[in-house]
Amino acid sequence: MTIGELSAAGSVPASTIRYWERIGVLPKPARSSSQRRYGPDAVNRLHLLRLAQACGFRLDEMRHLLHGFEGAIPASRRWQEMARKKQVELDEQMERIRTMKRMVDSVLRCQCGDLLECGRRAAAVLGT
Amino acid sequence: MTIGELSAAGSVPASTIRYWERIGVLPKPARSSSQRRYGPDAVNRLHLLRLAQACGFRLDEMRHLLHGFEGAIPASRRWQEMARKKQVELDEQMERIRTMKRMVDSVLRCQCGDLLECGRRAAAVLGT
C-alpha cells in the first residue's frame, strides 16, 4: 500500500499520516525506493488513532497508547489506567461547561443598569 | 490610572490589556504624552471581559459584546441573543464530552485480542 492508498482507505490525509509518523505516533513503515509502503494493519492503526482522538486523547498520549498495544495485550493495564484518568479529565471538562452554563444563565437574568454595575457584579461572580 | 495600576486593580497583565486594545476588544484610552491613562470604569470593563471569558465567549465575540453595552442598555437584545446562542454551543460541547465518556467506557470494557481487531472495532464505532 502506498501512502495515498492508505490515506483513502483510512480517511486520513497523507499529510497527516506523515505528520503522525514524524512525531512518533505512527511507526516508520518500510520503503520502496524512498516511498512508504504499508501493510493492511496500517488501516486499523489509523482507525484506532481516530477512535482515541474521539475519546479525547491528545497525540502525545496516543504515542504512549499505541505502544501499549504493540504487545497484543487485550486491554492492558496501561490502557485501563489511561482510560480511567481520561474519564476524570472528561468529568472536569463537563463541570467547567456546567459552570459556564450557570454563568450565562445568570447573565440572561441580568438586571444591571450599566456597564459599571455589571462589571462590579462580574468581579463578585468571579471572586467566588 | 496608568496601565500598571489598572493591571493590578483588574488582575490582568498589562501586556494583555495592550493586546485586547490592539484587537479592538478594549477602547483606546486617553494618553498623557504617549502613555495610556484610564478612568475608574476601566476596571469594571476588565471584570466584564473576564466574566464573558468564563462564560465561554471568544475575544471576537466579546468585541461585539462590549459594544452592545456601551449604550448602557441593561441586558440588551444583543446580549440575550448571544447568551442564548452560547447556551446552545455549550449544550453541544456537553454532548460531545458525553459521547467521549461513552466511548472511553466501551474501551474500558474492550475484549479485543489484538490491534487489528480493535482497529476494526474502532472503525465500526466511528462509522456510527
Add this chain to the structure above:
DNA sequence: CTACAACTTAAAGTGAGCTTTAAGTCAAGC
C-alpha cells in the same frame, strides 16, 4: 542630574494539530 522603574512599540515565540508551499524525485501509462 542621575538612576531606575515603568512605560512604549513591533515582532517573534508558545502550544496543538495540522495544512500548505516549494522544490524536487519516482512510477506508470501511452
Add this chain to the structure above:
DNA sequence: GCTTGACTTAAAGCTCACTTTAAGTTGTAG
C-alpha cells in the same frame, strides 16, 4: 521516452489568546 500524477522533504503558515523580547522613551525619587 515523455508526460502526468503521486510521491519525497523541510519549512512555513494557520488558529487562539496571549507572552516574551528587544530596543527605545518617559516619569519620578533621591
